[in-house]
Amino acid sequence: xxxxxxxxxxxxxxxxLLVTLAVLGLIRPTxxxxxxxxxxxxxxxxxxxxxxxxRVARILVSVRWENPAGxxxxxxxxxxxxxx
Numbered sequence: 001x002x003x004x005x006x007x008x009x010x011x012x013x014x015x016x017l018l019v020t021l022a023v024l025g026l027i028r029p030t031x032x033x034x035x036x037x038x039x040x041x042x043x044x045x046x047x048x049x050x051x052x053x054x055r056v057a058r059i060l061v062s063v064r065w066e067n068p069a070g071x072x073x074x075x076x077x078x079x080x081x082x083x084x
Contacts, residue, residue, distance in 0.1 A: 020055075037066040047080065054082050 021027045021044075029043035040063050047056040059081060064074040 039064045056080050056082050 031041045050056040062076040
């Protein structure tokens with residue numbers, strides 16, 4: 001992810017913003033279906049026992065789809081990111 005800065009001179013990265021919002025409980029798990037047979041789910045959740053300014057968030061993205069034979073396929077990607 002790019003380290004583009006937001007918020008002017010004081011600035012913070014988009015990743016820092018997302019982790020902070022997740023830790024505060026302002027980002028909820030989300031699911032969508034961009035097309036028939038495809039489901040995407042993602043979540044950003046705080047990791048228990050971590051404190052500011054080094055709170056950690058777990059980021060999980062899952063995609064499920066059906067191939068032409070009708071068999072379900074899926075992939076899940078998980079990572080953890082510190083607030084700063």
